[in-house]
Amino acid sequence: EVQLVESGGGLVQPGGSLRLSCAASGFIFSNYDMHWVRQVPGKGLVWVSRIKTDESGARYADSVKGRFTISRDNAKNTLYLQMNSLRAEDTAVYYCVRDWRFACYDWGQGTLVTVSS
Amino acid sequence: QSALTQPASVSGSPGQSITISCTGTSSDVGGYNYVSWYQQHPGEAPKLMIYDITSRPSGVSNRFSGSKSGNTASLTISGLQAEDEADYYCTSFTSSTTWVFGGGTKLTVL
Numbered sequence: 118e119v120q121l122v123e124s125g126g127g128l129v130q131p132g133g134s135l136r137l138s139c140a141a142s143g144f145i146f147s148n149y150d151m152h153w154v155r156q157v158p159g160k161g162l163v164w165v166s167r168i169k170t171d172e173s174g175a176r177y178a179d180s181v182k183g184r185f186t187i188s189r190d191n192a193k194n195t196l197y198l199q200m201n202s203l204r205a206e207d208t209a210v211y212y213c214v215r216d217w218r219f220a221c222y223d224w225g226q227g228t229l230v231t232v233s234s
Numbered sequence: 235q236s237a238l239t240q241p242a243s244v245s246g247s248p249g250q251s252i253t254i255s256c257t258g259t260s261s262d263v264g265g266y267n268y269v270s271w272y273q274q275h276p277g278e279a280p281k282l283m284i285y286d287i288t289s290r291p292s293g294v295s296n297r298f299s300g301s302k303s304g305n306t307a308s309l310t311i312s313g314l315q316a317e318d319e320a321d322y323y324c325t326s327f328t329s330s331t332t333w334v335f336g337g338g339t340k341l342t343v344l
Contacts, residue, residue: 152333161237162272162280162323164333176332179235212279219268219327220285227279 119143119223121213126228133203133232139196139213139225147191150216153198155209156227163209166198167216181207203232238263238324238336245342251312254339256324257305262334264305268327271300271309275320283322284309311341319343 125137137153153165166187167176175187186199196213210227217223239257246252256263256271263269269287272280282291284300287307297312307326311318324336 154335161338162274162325162335164325164335167333174331176330178332218285218289219266219333220270220282221272221280221325222282222285222291224279224281 119215121215121223121225123211123213123225123228126211126230128231128233129203130234131204131232134199134201135203135230137198137200137211137213137228137230141194141196141213141215144215146189146194151187151189151196152214152216152221153187153196154212154214154221154224155207156212157209158229165211168196200230203230205232208232235328235330235332235334238326238334240322240324240336240339242337243340243342245344246311246314247344248314248316250314251310252314252341254309254311254322254324254341256307256309256326256336258307258326258334259305261329262326263302263307265329266327267302269300269302269307270325271298271307272323272325273318273320274323280323314343316343 120142122140152167168187184202188197212227213225214221215223271284274280287302288300299310322339
C-alpha cells in the first residue's frame with residue numbers, strides 16, 4: 118500500500134523558514150517523480166513544485182520560485198520542501214504527491230503551514 | 235500560470251448525469267493529453283479519478299469518464315449517487331513544464 122506521510126508543518130513568523138518532509142513507502146520511491154501541492158483551507162488546490170526521479174528538472178510555481186526548494190533523498194525514501202522567506206499567503210495545507218503519467222496519482226494527508234506573527 | 239476555468243458549482247439528482255468543464259489554453263489543456271481530474275470530500279485528501287484525459291485508475295467507478303475538445307476538458311459523472319457529492323478539480327501539464335489546477339467545482343447531489 119502506498120503511503121505518503123508529511124511532517125514539518127507548524128506556525129512560523131513572516132520571513133521565516135520551514136522544511137517539510139514526506140516519508141514514502143509501499144512503492145519504489147526512486148522510480149517516481151514527486152510533487153508538492155498546497156491548499157488554503159476552504160480554497161482550491163494549487164500546484165507548487167515537481168522534482169524528477171534523479172533530482173533533476175525541479176520546477177516551481179511562479180508564486181514560490183526563488184523562495185522554495187524541492188529535493189529528495191532516494192536512499193531515505195524522503196521528499197523535502199525547503200520554504201524560505203515565508204509570507205502570510207503561503208499559509209496552507211501542503212500535500213506530498215506521487216506522479217504517474219503527469220497526474221497526481223497518490224496523495225498524503227497533508228501538513229498545515231501557518232505563517233503569522 | 236493562470237488557473238484553469240471551472241464552473242463554481244453544478245448539481246444533479248440521483249441517477250442523472252452531470253458534466254464539469256475545465257477550460258484552459260493551447261499552452262495547457264489544448265496542447266497536451268495530460269489532463270487529470272480529482273475528487274475531494276471535506277476534510278480528506280484529493281483522489282485521482284481520471285488521468286490522460288480519459289483513463290481511470292484501478293478502483294474508480296466507470297460512472298466517471300473524461301473527454302477533451304480543443305482547449306476544454308470535461309468530466310462526466312453518470313448515474314449520480316449521494317457519495318459523489320464533493321469538490322472536483324482538473325489539472326493539466328503546461329508548456330512551461332509546470333502544472334496548473336482549475337479553481338474547483340462543488341458538486342451537489344439534490
